[in-house]
Amino acid sequence: MSTLTVLHFPDPRLRKKARPVAAVDAQVRQLSRDMLETMYAENGIGLAATQVNVQQRVVVMDLSEEKNEPVTLVNPEIMQETGTEEMEEGCLSVPGFTDLVQRAEKISYRYLDLDGQEIEAEADGLRAVCIQHEIDHLDGKLFIDYLSPIKRQRVRKKIAKQNKIRAL
Numbered sequence: 001m002s003t004l005t006v007l008h009f010p011d012p013r014l015r016k017k018a019r020p021v022a023a024v025d026a027q028v029r030q031l032s033r034d035m036l037e038t039m040y041a042e043n044g045i046g047l048a049a050t051q052v053n054v055q056q057r058v059v060v061m062d063l064s065e066e067k068n069e070p071v072t073l074v075n076p077e078i079m080q081e082t083g084t085e086e087m088e089e090g091c092l093s094v095p096g097f098t099d100l101v102q103r104a105e106k107i108s109y110r111y112l113d114l115d116g117q118e119i120e121a122e123a124d125g126l127r128a129v130c131i132q133h134e135i136d137h138l139d140g141k142l143f144i145d146y147l148s149p150i151k152r153q154r155v156r157k158k159i160a161k162q163n164k165i166r167a168l
């Protein structure tokens with residue numbers, strides 16, 4: 001296993017659209033292991049392959065307190081959305097910044113697991129928010145895209161400053 005480098009906004013590679021996975025094979029399982037290790041190392045609850053510069057539709061998550069319930073979603077798709085909910089979101093690609101984002105409250109979704117089995121499930125609360133946030137990444141979208149242009153400009157400045165400090 002190895003940890004991968006997480007891209008930070010405004011890296012243009014975060015805007016690439018990921019391709020569907022044709023077959024859940026050893027490469028995908030290795031990617032999933034590396035992504036989980038990276039996510040745990042960075043104290044995240046979700047990570048999309050796009051964030052580690054891999055354009056494949058793969059997402060990992062772990063919403064448990066003990067960080068012992070890893071989930072991998074291959075080719076995740078939302079089938080139905082109901083209601084709206086506003087939650088405070090953050091992102092490993094937008095470090096040090098959180099804000100309220102409005103999303104669907106409840107979703108039904110499907111994905112392939114690491115055995116290539118198709119799973120259909122429903123989610124609400126944090127899990128529903130996380131799945132929507134990660135699928136957005138696969139489509140080249142970030143949570144700050146939902147904020148006003150003024151707020152987004154503020155994030156851009158703050159991160160530019162952070163990057164400068166990191167480069168010293």
Ligand code: NI
Nearest residue numbers: 090091092093
């Ligand atoms: Ni994110």
